[in-house]
Amino acid sequence: MGNTETVLIVGAGPGGMEAARAVADLGKRAILVEAKGEIGGTPYSSYATLTPDLQETEEAMGHIVRGIHQNPAIDLRLNTRVVKSEGEVGAFHVTLESEDSTQTVVEVGSIIVATGFQHFDPGRETQMYGYYEYDDVITLVDAERMFKSGAIVRPSNGEAPERVAFIQCVGSRDRQIGNQYCSKVCCGIASKQSIEIKRMLPNAKVFIFYIDMRMYGFWEDQIYWKAQEEYKVNYVRGIVTEVIRKGDKLLIKGEDTTMGRPMEVLMDMVILSVGMEPSKGVDSHVIEPLEALLFSCCRAAPGRQIFFRGIRPPRLSFARRCAVVVSKDGDHGRR
Amino acid sequence: MEPLNLPITGTKVETSKVFERDPETVRDEDLREAIWELGREGEWIVQPVPEPYYLAPTKFGRMKKIPLEHTWHHKSCGQCGHIPGYSTSIFWLNRILGYDYFDPRDQTSCTAWNYYASATSNQAAQAAVAMRNFSAAYETGYYPLIHCGTSFGHYKEVRHELVHDAKLRRQVRAIIEKLGRPFVMPEEIVHYSEWMYAVRDELAARVQYDLSPITATVHPACHYYKLQSGDAIYDPEIYGGQRTAAVTGVVQTLGAQVADYSTWYDCCGFGFRHILVQRDFTRSFATLRKIEVMKQEANPDVVLTHDTGCVTSLDKSQFAAKAHDRQVGVPVMSESQFAALALGAHPFRVCQLHWHSVDYRPLLRKMGIDVDRAWAEFEDDVSKIKTGELDYVTWEHVL
Amino acid sequence: MPSNLYKEVALEEKQRLFDEVKADPRFETYLYGCYECGICVAACPSARFYDFSPRKITQTLAREDVELFYEQLNDDIWNCSQCFSCNRCPRQNSPGGLITVMREVAVNNGLRSMKEALAGYTRIIYKIMTTGTQVSPDMLQEDAFPDWGPQVKKVSENLDVWRRALPPETLHTTGLSWQVEERTMHELYAIWKMTGTLDMISLVDEGLHDIMEEIMDDALEESGLQVD
Numbered sequence: 022m023g024n025t026e027t028v029l030i031v032g033a034g035p036g037g038m039e040a041a042r043a044v045a046d047l048g049k050r051a052i053l054v055e056a057k058g059e060i061g062g063t064p065y066s067s068y069a070t071l072t073p074d075l076q077e078t079e080e081a082m083g084h085i086v087r088g089i090h091q092n093p094a095i096d097l098r099l100n101t102r103v104v105k106s107e108g109e110v111g112a113f114h115v116t117l118e119s120e121d122s123t124q125t126v127v128e129v130g131s132i133i134v135a136t137g138f139q140h141f142d143p144g145r146e147t148q149m150y151g152y153y154e155y156d157d158v159i160t161l162v163d164a165e166r167m168f169k170s171g172a173i174v175r176p177s178n179g180e181a182p183e184r185v186a187f188i189q190c191v192g193s194r195d196r197q198i199g200n201q202y203c204s205k206v207c208c209g210i211a212s213k214q215s216i217e218i219k220r221m222l223p224n225a226k227v228f229i230f231y232i233d234m235r236m237y238g239f240w241e242d243q244i245y246w247k248a249q250e251e252y253k254v255n256y257v258r259g260i261v262t263e264v265i266r267k268g269d270k271l272l273i274k275g276e277d278t279t280m281g282r283p284m285e286v287l288m289d290m291v292i293l294s295v296g297m298e299p300s301k302g303v304d305s306h307v308i309e310p311l312e313a314l315l316f317s318c319c320r321a322a323p324g325r326q327i328f329f330r331g332i333r334p335p336r337l338s339f340a341r342r343c344a345v346v347v348s349k350d351g352d353h354g355r356r
Numbered sequence: 357m358e359p360l361n362l363p364i365t366g367t368k369v370e371t372s373k374v375f376e377r378d379p380e381t382v383r384d385e386d387l388r389e390a391i392w393e394l395g396r397e398g399e400w401i402v403q404p405v406p407e408p409y410y411l412a413p414t415k416f417g418r419m420k421k422i423p424l425e426h427t428w429h430h431k432s433c434g435q436c437g438h439i440p441g442y443s444t445s446i447f448w449l450n451r452i453l454g455y456d457y458f459d460p461r462d463q464t465s466c467t468a469w470n471y472y473a474s475a476t477s478n479q480a481a482q483a484a485v486a487m488r489n490f491s492a493a494y495e496t497g498y499y500p501l502i503h504c505g506t507s508f509g510h511y512k513e514v515r516h517e518l519v520h521d522a523k524l525r526r527q528v529r530a531i532i533e534k535l536g537r538p539f540v541m542p543e544e545i546v547h548y549s550e551w552m553y554a555v556r557d558e559l560a561a562r563v564q565y566d567l568s569p570i571t572a573t574v575h576p577a578c579h580y581y582k583l584q585s586g587d588a589i590y591d592p593e594i595y596g597g598q599r600t601a602a603v604t605g606v607v608q609t610l611g612a613q614v615a616d617y618s619t620w621y622d623c624c625g626f627g628f629r630h631i632l633v634q635r636d637f638t639r640s641f642a643t644l645r646k647i648e649v650m651k652q653e654a655n656p657d658v659v660l661t662h663d664t665g666c667v668t669s670l671d672k673s674q675f676a677a678k679a680h681d682r683q684v685g686v687p688v689m690s691e692s693q694f695a696a697l698a699l700g701a702h703p704f705r706v707c708q709l710h711w712h713s714v715d716y717r718p719l720l721r722k723m724g725i726d727v728d729r730a731w732a733e734f735e736d737d738v739s740k741i742k743t744g745e746l747d748y749v750t751w752e753h754v755l
Numbered sequence: 756m757p758s759n760l761y762k763e764v765a766l767e768e769k770q771r772l773f774d775e776v777k778a779d780p781r782f783e784t785y786l787y788g789c790y791e792c793g794i795c796v797a798a799c800p801s802a803r804f805y806d807f808s809p810r811k812i813t814q815t816l817a818r819e820d821v822e823l824f825y826e827q828l829n830d831d832i833w834n835c836s837q838c839f840s841c842n843r844c845p846r847q848n849s850p851g852g853l854i855t856v857m858r859e860v861a862v863n864n865g866l867r868s869m870k871e872a873l874a875g876y877t878r879i880i881y882k883i884m885t886t887g888t889q890v891s892p893d894m895l896q897e898d899a900f901p902d903w904g905p906q907v908k909k910v911s912e913n914l915d916v917w918r919r920a921l922p923p924e925t926l927h928t929t930g931l932s933w934q935v936e937e938r939t940m941h942e943l944y945a946i947w948k949m950t951g952t953l954d955m956i957s958l959v960d961e962g963l964h965d966i967m968e969e970i971m972d973d974a975l976e977e978s979g980l981q982v983d
Contacts, residue, residue, distance in 0.1 A: 144375030144598065147843055148794060149621055153375040153596035177370070195845040196787065199383040232792045259793035262843065266370070267618040267653070276793025281808065283797050431925070433888035437932035438895050438910070440921050447923055459925050461936045464887030464943050472837035474873050475858030476880055476959060479781070481950035488942055509839075521780060531949050534981055535942045578838040585842065623800040623838040630836065632890075633875045635902060637836075641800050675904030705922065713906045734920070741919045748927060749920040 025111055025130030026050055031103055032300075034062020035082070037135035038089050045094035052096045052127055053089065054103060054117060061086050062137050063300075069168035072209045073243035075217065106132070138297040141192025141200070149263040150188065150293055157182075157271055158264055160191075160295045161210050168214070173221050175290050177269075181222050182289035186273055187211040188261045189231040193296030204296030208235045211294045212244040212254070219252040228255045228288075230275055259284070264291050367604055367614050369596040377597075382416040387587075390519045391541050399525060403494050403542045410554035412589045415600075420587065421544050422554040423501065425455035428493035429548075432504030433465040434664035441689075441708025442667065443503055445696035446548050448706045451755055452699060453558055458498040463489055468510035469665070473628035479517060483528045486514045491537040500542050501551055505663030508547040509579030515545060516584060545587070547580060549602045549662035552691060553589055556609040564700040565724045567611040572694070573656040573686075574603045574614055575646060575670060577663035578623050603662045603691045610698050615654035619645050625673070626665035635673075642673035643684050651683045657719050659688040671713050687716040697723065704734035705754045758826040769825040775860045776816070776824075776853075785852040789813045795841035795850050805834040809841045809850030816853060832857045833872035865958035877960045884956070885970055887943045888932035892918060941978040944971035948982040 028044045030037045033055035044051040053060075061082060064071065071081045089095055098117060104124065105116035113129045140162050143152035152158045156176040159167075167173045175182050189211060193204040208231065215227045229248075234256065236245045248254040261275040270287040277284045395402035405421040412420050427450070435442040450457045467485050471477045493500040502508040518525045518541070529539045552559070581588035581600040591601035594608075599620070608614050625641025627634070647670060650656055659670055671688035678684055693707045703709050703725060709716045710731075720727045737753070740746035761769075776782065795809040796802045802809065812831060815823045832854045841850040861869040873880075883889045897908045910917065918927050925933040947953040948971065957964035975982060 142375070142378070142381075144377070144596075145381055147845060149598070151598065153373050153598050154369045154371065156371040156373075190792075190845070194790075196847040197383075197843075197845060199381075232790055258791075259797075260845075262794040262797040263621055265618050265620060266616065272618050274797045276796035276802075276810070278791050278793040278796075278810070281811075283793075283799070283802050431933050433883075433932040434890055435932075436926055437888065437890045437892050440892075440918075440926055443926070444921060444923055459923055461925060461934050462939045463933075464935060464939060465883065465889055465932070467883055467887075467889070469889045470879065470883045472855070474876055474880060474959075475855060475862050476873075476955050477952050478859060478950060478955070479779075481946055481952040484946045484950060485943070488946065492939070517781070524780070531946060534949065535945060537942075578840055582839045582842055621798070621840075623836055623840055625800055625836070626838075627801075627836040629833065629872070629876065632879055633873075637801070637804055637834075639902065640804055645800070645803065672900070672903045675906075676902040705920065708921065710917070711906075711910060713904050737920050738913070738916050741916045747919070748924075749922055751922045754922050 024128040027052060027127070027129045028131050028133060029054065029103075029113070029115055029127065029129040030133045030135060032056075032062070032135035032137050033060035033089070033097070034135060034137040035064060035085070036137065037062070037133070038085050040133045040135055041089060041095045042085075042092065045092050048094075050094055050096065052098065052129065054098045054101045056100070056102050058100050060089055060097070060099070063139065067162050067165055069165045070213070070217065072206075072213045073240055075213060137300040139300045141204075141295040141298055143191055143293050143295055145198060146191055146293075147195060147197040148191075148261065149265070150191065150261070150291070151264045151266070151271075152293060155264070155266055155271060157289065158291045158293065160293045161207065161214065162295065164214050164292050168217055173218055180289075182225060184226045184286075184288045185215075185218055185228070185290045185292065186261070186286075186288045187215060187227070187229040187292045187294055188264075188273075189229065189294045190260060191293040191295045192298070194232065200296065200298065203235060205235065205237070207294040207296055209237075209240050209244055211292070212236075212240075212248045214292065215248045215254040216244070216252050219248075219254065226255065227252075228257055228286075230257050230259060230261050230273075232258075232260055257284075261291075367594045367608060367616070369598075371596075373596075375592075375597055377417045379417060382418070386418060387515065387519055388543060391515075391543065394519065394525075394541070400529070400539045400541045401494065403490070403499065403540050405543050405546075406499050412550060412553060413591060415581075415586050415588055415590045418586070420546075420550070420589070422546055422550050423499045424551070424554060425450075425457065426498050427455070427457045427501035427551070428496055428498035429457060429459050430463060430466075430489060430493070430500050430502045430504075430507060431459070432507060432664045434469065434668060435503055435690075439664065439667050439690070439708075439711055441693050441706065441711060442664070444706055444708055445690065445692040445701065446503060448696050448701050448754065449552075449555075449559065449692060449699070451751065452562065452701075453555060457501075458496055460492060460496065460498075462492040462496075466504070466507035466510055468506050469628055471510070472506070473632065479524060480527050480531070482510070483514045483518055483524060484531045486511050487518075487528055487532050487539060487541075488535060488537065490540045490542055491532060491535075493542070494538060494540040499546075501546055501548055503548050503664075505547065505549075505577035505580040506665060508545060509583030511545050512584035512587060515541065547602070547662070549580070549606070549691065550589055552606045552662075552695065553591075553602060556606045559606070559695050559699060560609045560611065562700075563610055563698045565698060567698055567723065568613070569722060570612040570658065570719070571615050571654060571656045572607050572612050572658050572660050573617055573650040573654050574607065574620075574691075575624055575659060575661040575666050576600050576602065576604075576620070577661060577666050580662060603660055606691050606695065607660055610695060612694075612698075615650075615656055617650045617653045619649045622646060624661070624666040624669045626669040628665070631665065631669055638669050639673040639676050642669045643677035643682055646670060647674060647677070647684045647686055648682060651686060656686055657722055658694065658716075659686050660691045660694050661688070662691055674714050685714060687712065687714045687719050689716070697725065702733070702754055703727065703730045705737065705749055710734070758822040760826050761822075761829065764825060766821065769821040772828060772860055772864060773819065773821045773824050775863070776856055779856045779859070781852060781856060784847075785849040785856065786813060786816055787846045787848055789817050789846065789848060792845065795844055795848075798840035798843055800836045800838060800840070801834045807831055807834040809835070809854075812853060812857075813848050813850045828857055828861055829866060829868035832861065833868070862955055862958060870959065873959060877963050880956060880959070881963060881967065884943075884947060884953070884967055885940070886931045887935045887940055891928070891930050891932055893929045937974075938978065941974050941980055944974055945980045945982050947971065948975070
């Protein structure tokens with residue numbers, strides 16, 4: 022006998038939170054399991070502001086987070102992992118384990134996996150970007166940390182950078198790395214950050230080196246055109262192949278493909294637009310039998326993408342609101 | 357161009373960020389498994405790396421077996437032909453460390469210099485040349501150690517093709533069998549600079565001079581780490597594990613300073629065809645993109661590299677550039693020659709520096725080597741050879 | 756973008772050569788597709804000194820633009836340094852590898868531009884194919900390498916005795932880089948014959964081919980190696 026009135030949601034990032042809210046709105050009960058001690062996921066913990074309005078994350082997502090805590094139909098289990106799952110659609114018996122090793126079995130009709138994403142580690146990049154060689158090479162995430170602290174400076178000397186370069190597609194769209202997908206949000210985040218840098222340092226020159234600017238819908242005008250037209254951010258079509266120190270600057274080498282020639286320019290700071298990879302969280306939960314789930318996990322050999330893919334059309338549509346926050350969980354099937 | 361007077365930085369990274377490789381993200385297929393599998397299926401004989409071997413970390417974290425001795429020295433035609441101190445130093449170091457090795461006559465060049473220069477060959481021919489040499493090594497019981505960066509990279513390309521293309525494998529096998537030879541694939545394809553890396557501590561223990569005043573710049577050879585790129589040595593201690601540690605790891609362990617420069621990843625300009633018939637390109641690239649940049653940013657005493665073509669283009673290109681008042685004039689040699697010098701090898705009898713173009717004397721003097729005496733000794737050998745008093749300079753003269 | 760050059764060459768001929776490139780077994784792993792990121796160009800030494808672009812070569816092949824392909828087959832491929840810095844391609848293309856294949860097709864079809872690119876090079880082909888070593892010590896002559904400075908002259912003047920002053924016994928050679936056994940060379944000749952490599956040379960230099968064929972046939976007959 023299953024409990025079709027209850028839905029288990031694994032992961033309390035933006036996707037999981039929205040799923041839980043939707044389940045509650047439909048009059049069902051949601052069990053929302055989160056391995057960490059806080060909800061909100063990667064965007065909530067590591068981003069200072071969100072696209073497209075550069076609204077502070079706390080402000081943009083705070084009400085969603087509070088809504089989860091206050092919703093009586095959502096049973097939130099923090100510091101909890103799925104350690105065993107049995108059964109079939111309509112009748113799953115799932116064992117949850119909390120931090121103190123206490124196990125509880127819950128009966129649920131369906132399971133939603135929303136274990137989210139993590140940022141790509143640039144140490145694995147095929148190109149030579151020197152993230153682990155130079156302090157002044159940082160990632161989008163490091164930049165967000167600086168925005169939170171209120172100042173954007175070169176980590177090497179604490180001074181404001183005069184020239185900043187963003188490099189797009191780091192860890193995305195790369196067969197050599199095995200990430201044969203576009204992470205979709207990095208173009209927007211880089212453009213958002215370029216505006217923030219220009220607001221903080223109006224005299225700084227900011228460059229974005231890209232293969233394609235992939236902005237999706239209104240982001241085009243809200244972020245890309247805005248950065249280019251109002252803030253005079255330089256968009257250069259061509260990706261950087263090397264970042265290497267020259268004196269106290271960083272020399273970046275790439276091709277300006279619209280001009281068709283190799284280019285080499287000095288920068289004070291380089292920001293790597295690291296893409297997304299499925300969160301390691303997916304491995305910390307034992308969710309079987311996978312084929313009985315709403316979403317199947319298409320994990321292949323190590324290094325292959327392990328996002329989830331729907332094995333049938335999603336029964337719940339809960340991702341609508343996710344599109345407006347800076348990032349969605351690493352789940353293509355949900356859209 | 358004025359020197360920039362930049363602070364010289366070594367290979368220690370300027371950040372506290374530390375890269376830790378997650379083994380689950382390693383995507384590089386381990387070709388060795390396929391090689392053993394093909395061996396089990398009877399497709400070829402796999403020659404195992406002889407023990408004792410050294411385990412060196414490669415780009416994606418896989419450990420590579422580097423044989424210490426019983427090595428079959430796959431010589432380089434360019435090294436033996438016009439930089440003979442290169443190979444001689446490798447042999448000398450083996451002898452100094454007491455490692456058994458074999459210097460074969462049943463060996464041809466990999467012929468890849470010609471292939472990359474003129475394309476007057478094809479996949480099957482290139483693979484057959486490689487497999488003939490591997491077969492010859494196997495029959496001696498010694499394990500191939502490849503002296504040339506291009507041979508090393510090319511053989512790995514060949515290996516990749518033979519593993520993945522059964523039709524090619526059968527075609528090449530039939531050729532090798534016609535020659536009456538066994539069809540053999542070594543478990544690992546190993547470059548001599550990897551052997552140098554494996555024995556770097558043993559070398560350092562025997563260094564005769566204080567190398568701390570010596571600044572070297574390293575040119576990593578494209579064919580060493582850009583062909584089949586997963587199979588090159590990377591060490592977390594060298595540039596945070598983000599650049600190949602070949603050469604750099606050895607030179608630093610010997611006690612010299614290694615300076616970075618902003619065209620580190622650039623090619624030397626050899627071009628294979630260009631070095632022979634279109635040297636304006638080679639000269640320009642080698643001097644403008646490499647030597648001048650090194651000079652301006654690091655002012656090194658010596659440029660060290662680990663490949664035939666790179667030593668040639670970087671050394672020989674400087675003469676004409678000097679005539680154009682370019683900022684050149686840095687001696688170039690292999691790290692094997694530099695290590696041999698450091699261990700007390702004779703600069704002319706062993707390192708054969710008189711075959712090099714750029715003046716190496718200031719470097720030797722800075723190392724504390726009496727160049728004039730050494731040259732007089734060599735000249736004495738030469739006159740003895742001329743008068744017939746001496747047939748050859750032999751290993752007994754130099755050990 | 757069609758090429759305006761080589762209008763005198765029939766489209767069918769250009770297509771035939773293109774098809775030959777595409778038929779190489781390596782082609783499909785050397786070319787997936789190009790999104791014009793320019794990473795190959797920034798890493799390319801030849802792109803800094805020539806009007807040369809590994810990206811354009813790759814894109815032309817991907818688009819199957821046979822007119823532009825033919826232009827590049829004649830005017831560009833010999834500028835490549837074959838260093839394979841371009842192998843960093845995020846799509847895992849190998850522009851340098853594609854050029855190797857294109858060059859092979861240029862040789863196999865005896866293109867005039869190929870002969871021009873290899874003018875002065877044929878002595879090297881003779882050396883490597885007949886001895887198994889590429890550049891022998893006796894090729895270091897002042898007239899061949901005037902730009903390498905006076906040291907080349909010193910080497911050539913002292914060659915015999917300097918080679919004797921080398922401790923490794925295998926290096927006491929002047930016409931070869933090291934002593935290669937006769938049997939080893941004959942095996943190499945057999946490889947050239949069996950793989951059609953010797954035949955390729957007739958399209959580069961007929962005279963050279965004939966000389967080498969005679970040397971190799973005689974040697975193979977003597978050695979008794981079967982090449983059929």
